[in-house]
Amino acid sequence: MQDFEGRVAVITGGASGVGFGQAQVFGRLGCRIAIIDVRRDALDEAAARLADEGIDVYAVPLDIRDRDAWVRAVDEIEAHFADTVSLLFNTAGVNGFGPLDAATYADFDWVLGVNLGGVVNGIQTVLPRMIRAGRGGHIVSVASMAGFEGSPVAGIYAASKAAVITLMESYALSLGAHGIGVSVLCPASVRTDIAHALERRPDDLADGSSFRDDPGFVAAQQRLYEGGMDPVELAEHVRHAIEHDLLHVLPFIETREGLRRHQERILAAYDDYRTDPAAAAERLRAFDRYRTESGRLRAAEPHPATH
Numbered sequence: 594m595q596d597f598e599g600r601v602a603v604i605t606g607g608a609s610g611v612g613f614g615q616a617q618v619f620g621r622l623g624c625r626i627a628i629i630d631v632r633r634d635a636l637d638e639a640a641a642r643l644a645d646e647g648i649d650v651y652a653v654p655l656d657i658r659d660r661d662a663w664v665r666a667v668d669e670i671e672a673h674f675a676d677t678v679s680l681l682f683n684t685a686g687v688n689g690f691g692p693l694d695a696a697t698y699a700d701f702d703w704v705l706g707v708n709l710g711g712v713v714n715g716i717q718t719v720l721p722r723m724i725r726a727g728r729g730g731h732i733v734s735v736a737s738m739a740g741f742e743g744s745p746v747a748g749i750y751a752a753s754k755a756a757v758i759t760l761m762e763s764y765a766l767s768l769g770a771h772g773i774g775v776s777v778l779c780p781a782s783v784r785t786d787i788a789h790a791l792e793r794r795p796d797d798l799a800d801g802s803s804f805r806d807d808p809g810f811v812a813a814q815q816r817l818y819e820g821g822m823d824p825v826e827l828a829e830h831v832r833h834a835i836e837h838d839l840l841h842v843l844p845f846i847e848t849r850e851g852l853r854r855h856q857e858r859i860l861a862a863y864d865d866y867r868t869d870p871a872a873a874a875e876r877l878r879a880f881d882r883y884r885t886e887s888g889r890l891r892a893a894e895p896h897p898a899t900h
């Protein structure tokens with residue numbers, strides 16, 4: 594996708610950090626920007642800053658875990674701009690660090706609910722409308738380099754981001770026929786407010802947490818992110834990905850060697866087992882037959898979103 598002028602872009606987490614950088618970059622390209630965030634004050638402040646730059650911006654408070662509120666929010670955005678959504682940025686996310694063996698259900702529900710559930714809800718709300726509008730578009734979800742490897746202290750976060758990566762890979766394999774591009778952004782460290790994510794934890798999931806919130810730890814985290822990439826620079830990489838229809842957005846070159854080593858460790862695991870090559874070849878033939886047959890069946894069916 595190359596024509597950003599006048600397109601409506603919805604950006605979750607648009608009040609801060611990565612999402613705010615996306616609002617600036619795509620707003621400057623002429624998109625009409627809807628920023629969504631759970632923090633109303635921060636949202637109003639962000640909208641005022643974007644408007645000062647001359648960006649056409651509309652702000653909608655929303656907890657992205659809330660499916661009904663998503664429908665109301667997108668109805669409101671489409672009515673405001675008198676147009677359908679062409680770009681969806683699933684950017685809002687939260688993180689907490691603590692020992693995984695002390696994690697509570699509330700920790701899981703919060704991090705998975707926002708980081709994975711929020712992405713699912715955004716796509717479930719916006720995608721059918723994009724398909725019906727028939728004008729193409731692009732969906733970007735923000736995962737993390739953390740999604741490629743487990744972590745003893747951010748295991749829930751890593752699992753949520755791993756799910757977002759494979760979900761977006763799956764959408765990329767599904768949406769080509771509709772002219773809708775898909776990208777998954779995997780940042781390492783970005784100069785944002787995410788060290789304070791625990792302050793966004795909702796009251797309904799406040800009880801019992803394994804996540805560290807002592808001021809020394811939060812301050813150390815804050816210093817780490819202060820050394821990260823600028824959100825505007827990151828959003829320019831996302832623009833490049835959209836313009837060239839690239840799925841994996843991996844602009845943090847310093848993580849390349851670690852990812853390669855991790856993937857090699859996974860591949861080396863095959864060597865731990867003695868297997869029968871003839872049986873493997875037979876399984877492959879069964880897969881090929883299944884692919885041909887299911888492709889034929891799929892081609893004969895109407896698509897539910899367009900009929």
Ligand SMILES: NC(=O)c1ccc[n+]([C@@H]2O[C@H](COP(=O)([O-])OP(=O)(O)OC[C@H]3O[C@@H](n4cnc5c(N)ncnc54)[C@H](O)[C@@H]3O)[C@@H](O)[C@H]2O)c1
Pocket residue numbers: 605606607608609610611612629630631632635655656657658684685686687688707735736737738779780781782783784785786787788789790793818821
């Ligand atoms: N900062 C980094 O180093 C880094 C690294 C990898 C991935 N990421 C990812 O980037 C994305 C953006 O985070 P950021 O670093 O800009 O952090 P941030 O805290 O500056 O911004 C996140 C925004 O999401 C909002 N939010 C939180 N919960 C929400 C909810 N339930 N509904 C709606 N909005 C909600 C927050 O209010 C906040 O404005 C996240 O998905 C994060 O996991 C960040």
